[in-house]
Amino acid sequence: MTHRSILAVVFWMTGALLSFSATAVSVRALSQVFSVFEILSIRNGSAVGLLLCLAALKPGLRPSLWSHRLRIHLVRNVLHFASTAAWAFSLTLLPLATVFALEFTTPAWVAILAIPFLKERLTQGRLVAVVLGFVGVLVILRPGAETVQPASLMVLAVAFAFATVAIVTKRLTATESTFSIIFLMNLMQLPMNLVGAHWGFWRRIDASQALPLFGICAGGLLSHFCLTNAYRHGDAGMVVPLDFLRIPLIAFVGWKLYGEALDPYVFIGSACIVAGIIYSLRREAKSS
Numbered sequence: 001m002t003h004r005s006i007l008a009v010v011f012w013m014t015g016a017l018l019s020f021s022a023t024a025v026s027v028r029a030l031s032q033v034f035s036v037f038e039i040l041s042i043r044n045g046s047a048v049g050l051l052l053c054l055a056a057l058k059p060g061l062r063p064s065l066w067s068h069r070l071r072i073h074l075v076r077n078v079l080h081f082a083s084t085a086a087w088a089f090s091l092t093l094l095p096l097a098t099v100f101a102l103e104f105t106t107p108a109w110v111a112i113l114a115i116p117f118l119k120e121r122l123t124q125g126r127l128v129a130v131v132l133g134f135v136g137v138l139v140i141l142r143p144g145a146e147t148v149q150p151a152s153l154m155v156l157a158v159a160f161a162f163a164t165v166a167i168v169t170k171r172l173t174a175t176e177s178t179f180s181i182i183f184l185m186n187l188m189q190l191p192m193n194l195v196g197a198h199w200g201f202w203r204r205i206d207a208s209q210a211l212p213l214f215g216i217c218a219g220g221l222l223s224h225f226c227l228t229n230a231y232r233h234g235d236a237g238m239v240v241p242l243d244f245l246r247i248p249l250i251a252f253v254g255w256k257l258y259g260e261a262l263d264p265y266v267f268i269g270s271a272c273i274v275a276g277i278i279y280s281l282r283r284e285a286k287s288s
Contacts (some may be wrong), residue, residue, distance in 0.1 A: 006235050006284055012228040013242040020243075021250055025098075025257065026215030027091050036088045037196030042205075042213065043220035044190035047197035050221065051183045064180035069172065073181075076168040077188040083161035085193075086154055093151045102155035104273070106208055107133050109163030114237045116165050122237065123219035125283025129241040132276030134140035136244070139269035163240075169228060170236040178228045186225065238284060244273040 030039050055061040067073055090099050108130045111252075114120040122130075172181055205213065230239045247270045254260035 003285060006281065009230050009234035009239055010242065010281075012226045012233065013239065013245075015226035016223050016230060017220045017243065017246050021219075021228060021246060021253060022215045023219035023223055024096060024140035024218060024250060025253060025266065026212040027088050028096070028258070030209065030216060031092045033209065034201060036085055037193045038198065038201040039216060040085065040088060040273035041190065041193040041201075041283070043184040043216050044193055047182070047221045048190060049188040050118045050217075051179065051186070054179075055183075060075065061179055061209045064177045065183060067180055067184060068177060069175065070283040072168065072172060073184045074188060075283065076165055076172070077185050078192075079161055079166045079168075079280065080185065080248075081189045082140035082191055083158045083165065084189075085196075086158045087162075090151060090155050090158070094149075094155070095260045096144055096258070099155055101163070102137070102158050104137055104244050104247065106162045106166070107244065109160050110166050110240040111237040113142055113167045114170075114235065118170055118236060120235050120237050122286070123283065126241070126285075128239045129276040129280035132272045132279075133241060133244055135274075136247075137274035139272060140247070140263075140266050145205060148260040149156060166231070166236055166240055170231045173228065173232045178225060178232065181228050182221070182224050186221075215235070241280060243278050244257045244270075244277060247273065 025040055027036075030042075034042070052065075055065055087099070087103065111122055111126055113132045115122055169181065230242075248267060251260075251262060251266045251270075255262045
């Protein structure tokens with residue numbers, strides 16, 4: 001990877017980190033009024049509407065409203081739908097930092113799956129990032145502690161599903177535009193979420209929910225836009241470990257907004273994770 005590609009990956013992953021965090025906080029706020037399926041329906045519906053408006057204004061985007069690889073899009077979106085719904089539901093059961101920590105076994109699965117499916121190399125830097133990421137997660141979770149509970153197993157399954165989605169997304173970027181991937185994702189997942197939503201749920205929307213509604217709509221769209229562009233500029237095995245940086249940020253947000261305890265183990269584990277990422281980025285830079 002070139003220095004420019006590395007900087008592009010870091011830029012887009014920073015945007016994804018902030019957007020996913022905003023989405024998580026918005027889900028927590030809206031869960032008092034709406035179900036998980038209703039929240040995700042709002043996110044998908046707003047994204048479809050906005051992207052159709054953009055296509056109407058910019059004719060060059062219109063070919064991206066369709067794809068000759070619909071089967072792969074469908075597989076990706078069914079898997080992403082199921083894992084996203086489980087992830088959103090877990091946010092209502094577990095502390096934010098715990099959900100994000102468990103979810104961050106995803107980079108290890110991505111690094112492993114990228115070898116046979118994307119023909120990527122597991123370089124020394126990426127291996128160190130994966131190993132230190134695992135160590136960091138173990139420090140944060142401390143097997144036997146209260147964070148290890150049945151709901152945590154669901155998040156671990158979500159992590160593997162997200163890794164599979166990452167691999168499929170990387171393959172799609174070879175032939176599909178970012179606009180097409182994001183549009184078809186929201187278009188396909190909208191009816192899936194509406195099936196689980198209560199009819200007429202939009203009547204519960206009022207002005208007091210304006211901020212979290214904006215967060216779920218903007219954060220939900222921007223997070224995948226940034227993440228897809230990051231995959232476009234870098235190998236999956238190098239892109240995903242950067243997502244570990246959400247841990248200290250979401251732990252601080254959970255403490256500031258919800259009074260969740262700032263567990264020192266979260267930051268000790270995060271230090272291991274960040275050290276692995278920095279080492280990996282430096283190795284990538286030297287090899288470019």
